[in-house]
Amino acid sequence: MPENQNFNPEDGLQMSKVRAGKVSKYKIDHYVAPLEETPLQAVDSVKETGKPLSMWAEAWRSLRKQPLFIISAIMILAVIVVAAFPQLFTSIDPNGQNACQLEYSNEPGRPGHIMGFNLQGCDVYARVIYGTRASLLVGVFTTLIVVILGGALGALAGFYGGWIDAILARLGDIFFALPLILGAIIVMQLPAFRENRSVWTVIVTLAIFGWPQLARITRGAVIEARDADYVKASRALGLSKFKSLVKHVLPNSLAPIIVVATVNLGVYIVAEATLSFLGVGLPGEVMSWGNDISLAQQQLRSNPMMLMWPALFLSVTVLSFIMLGDAVRDALDPKARKGA
Amino acid sequence: MLSFMLKRIAQLIPVFIGATLLVYFLVFATPGNPIEALSGGKPMSDATRAALEAQYNLDKPFWVQYGLYLKNLLTFDLGTSFSGQEVSAMLGRAFPVTARLAILALLIEGIFGIIFGVIAGMRKGKWFDSTILIASLIVIAVPTFVLGFVLQFVVGVKLDLVKPTVSGSATWGELFLPALVLGLVSLAYVVRLTRTSVIENKSADFVRTATAKGLSRRRVITVHILRNSLIPVVTFLGADLGGLMGGAIVTEGIFNVPGVGHLLYQAIQKGETPTVVAVVGVLVIVFVVANLVVDMLYALLDPRIRYA
Numbered sequence: 001m002p003e004n005q006n007f008n009p010e011d012g013l014q015m016s017k018v019r020a021g022k023v024s025k026y027k028i029d030h031y032v033a034p035l036e037e038t039p040l041q042a043v044d045s046v047k048e049t050g051k052p053l054s055m056w057a058e059a060w061r062s063l064r065k066q067p068l069f070i071i072s073a074i075m076i077l078a079v080i081v082v083a084a085f086p087q088l089f090t091s092i093d094p095n096g097q098n099a100c101q102l103e104y105s106n107e108p109g110r111p112g113h114i115m116g117f118n119l120q121g122c123d124v125y126a127r128v129i130y131g132t133r134a135s136l137l138v139g140v141f142t143t144l145i146v147v148i149l150g151g152a153l154g155a156l157a158g159f160y161g162g163w164i165d166a167i168l169a170r171l172g173d174i175f176f177a178l179p180l181i182l183g184a185i186i187v188m189q190l191p192a193f194r195e196n197r198s199v200w201t202v203i204v205t206l207a208i209f210g211w212p213q214l215a216r217i218t219r220g221a222v223i224e225a226r227d228a229d230y231v232k233a234s235r236a237l238g239l240s241k242f243k244s245l246v247k248h249v250l251p252n253s254l255a256p257i258i259v260v261a262t263v264n265l266g267v268y269i270v271a272e273a274t275l276s277f278l279g280v281g282l283p284g285e286v287m288s289w290g291n292d293i294s295l296a297q298q299q300l301r302s303n304p305m306m307l308m309w310p311a312l313f314l315s316v317t318v319l320s321f322i323m324l325g326d327a328v329r330d331a332l333d334p335k336a337r338k339g340a
Numbered sequence: 341m342l343s344f345m346l347k348r349i350a351q352l353i354p355v356f357i358g359a360t361l362l363v364y365f366l367v368f369a370t371p372g373n374p375i376e377a378l379s380g381g382k383p384m385s386d387a388t389r390a391a392l393e394a395q396y397n398l399d400k401p402f403w404v405q406y407g408l409y410l411k412n413l414l415t416f417d418l419g420t421s422f423s424g425q426e427v428s429a430m431l432g433r434a435f436p437v438t439a440r441l442a443i444l445a446l447l448i449e450g451i452f453g454i455i456f457g458v459i460a461g462m463r464k465g466k467w468f469d470s471t472i473l474i475a476s477l478i479v480i481a482v483p484t485f486v487l488g489f490v491l492q493f494v495v496g497v498k499l500d501l502v503k504p505t506v507s508g509s510a511t512w513g514e515l516f517l518p519a520l521v522l523g524l525v526s527l528a529y530v531v532r533l534t535r536t537s538v539i540e541n542k543s544a545d546f547v548r549t550a551t552a553k554g555l556s557r558r559r560v561i562t563v564h565i566l567r568n569s570l571i572p573v574v575t576f577l578g579a580d581l582g583g584l585m586g587g588a589i590v591t592e593g594i595f596n597v598p599g600v601g602h603l604l605y606q607a608i609q610k611g612e613t614p615t616v617v618a619v620v621g622v623l624v625i626v627f628v629v630a631n632l633v634v635d636m637l638y639a640l641l642d643p644r645i646r647y648a
Binding site (some may be wrong): 171176177179277297304307316322323 | 354355366484486493582583593604
């Protein structure tokens with residue numbers, strides 16, 4: 001019976017691969033060409049010197065050569081630097097005393113203020129630069145919480161099975177039936193959240209509805225790895241069950257988790273912007289792309305560029321994380337690397 | 341097949357109870373005494389307040405309130421909103437609008453997504469494929485509400501091709517642009533899924549056999565490759581229906597569509613427990629039923645999948 005309570009594009013793909021009989025239950029580390037197709041000299045001339053590269057080293061080697069990875073990595077580094085040191089990129093402090101001057105309200109760009117001014121006469125470029133931090137914080141910390149919480153619960157459920165697994169599956173069903181934005185709106189209305197609205201409440205809210213997806217993916221990956229020979233061998237050598245989970249199963253289940261987490265980082269940034277746009281996300285005084293887009297939307301007909309700039313920065317950042325996820329997926333999946 | 345369906349429907353019950361309980365609890369804990377919202381902040385005598393609290397069961401503990409709600413639900417009584425409207429009547433007005441919106445969005449993403457995905461997959465590495473890949477990445481990265489505003493501004497205001505907002509009757513024609521915005525992100529996912537799936541299948545043995553026995557390219561693509569590539573796509577579309585209903589909150593806000601999302605957003609802000617829980621309950625049912633339909637479709641697409 002196919003289980004499809006949640007959506008995960010990999011599941012579907014995985015399923016079709018299994019149907020075509022292409023995926024083996026065990027990881028194939030060394031490809032041995034069938035004898036009848038290969039001349040004997042070729043078989044004999046296989047180099048045996050050197051330790052075989054680990055999955056990670058091999059993935060890193062193929063990553064370094066990928067333009068997609070290089071571009072997205074550079075863009076993400078740039079975004080991190082902007083978030084950490086916004087004062088390096090603009091001399092205007094948008095929180096300062098004279099940052100906004102009403103006489104410049106809605107004026108177009110000019111030298112020194114390339115992106116123009118918003119309704120309050122604040123420099124749009126400075127706001128966009130200073131707004132990077134909030135968006136990135138939400139993305140990074142939501143992802144961290146989701147990976148730690150969802151990863152731990154998913155690993156326990158997949159490895160031990162039984163009642164933990166059953167409870168987690170039902171809990172996951174409930175959370176999946178509630179769309180992320182919908183659940184987040186409701187949680188953000190709770191007194192504890194509404195009165196302390198900040199970057200951190202948004203992070204917690206998104207994490208509450210984000211962890212079940214990661215728990216499912218981890219669970220699947222752990223189930224695939226837990227019956228492998230190297231795990232059995234480690235148990236036979238006297239390693240405790242929990243230690244074999246931490247030392248052997250988890251490191252071999254990391255690939256899909258990393259891919260999904262990277263892509264989701266972008267999704268959380270978009271979710272924060274959507275919540276701020278709906279008026280239940282970050283408080284108005286926090287400078288963020290979502291808040292700026294929300295403000296600009298009211299002036300869309302008179303000053304459309306004011307919406308375009310924060311939207312552009314946000315989209316490029318999200319795009320970088322999605323591209324990074326794509327590149328990492330290709331690198332970690334040797335079958336894809338050879339070109340389908 | 342029948343026992344499988346019954347089993348799935350039985351699975352629906354704990355999910356439904358869990359989700360409504362969760363939402364009921366969250367909205368229950370939300371501040372702002374609804375009675376005060378009802379009186380508009382004006383002073384009210386204690387007797388009136390007590391009578392109103394009794395009317396909406398607000399004087400009872402949480403579990404009793406939820407129990408009463410479930411009991412009423414079994415008799416198809418969804419309760420009344422604090423403004424005195426029957427929730428079922430409000431839902432009856434709003435639901436068909438959102439259903440039209442979601443069906444249109446699903447059609448757009450299904451039809452265009454599969455067509456573009458098949459063409460891109462069959463011409464892997466050519467310009468059409470690369471364009472589709474880049475375009476889909478961009479669509480995924482831009483937030484839906486930005487896409488919504490930009491399309492509304494460009495198509496609705498500047499070019500004046502369609503009305504930028506939707507009227508109370510929300511006809512199919514008026515809903516096309518909102519549906520496009522709602523479905524665009526999923527469209528990008530459908531294209532990419534279909535493309536990957538087609539690339540995987542086009543070198544399969546059965547495709548070679550079909551070509552070898554002299555079938556036309558058209559028939560090989562539509563019957564042999566496409567049918568075998570549809571399972572992940574159908575899975576996605578089924579799971580996406582629930583997401584579309586949730587995404588409707590944003591889209592309906594932008595285009596002023598009088599649908600479920602609009603109703604829900606207002607009810608959440610007013611703390612109207614019966615309305616919020618009723619709407620979320622309907623969304624949960626739609627989501628689970630859509631997944632059930634997907635499971636049925638599996639057997640149709642791939643006769644090797646049987647439900648014993």
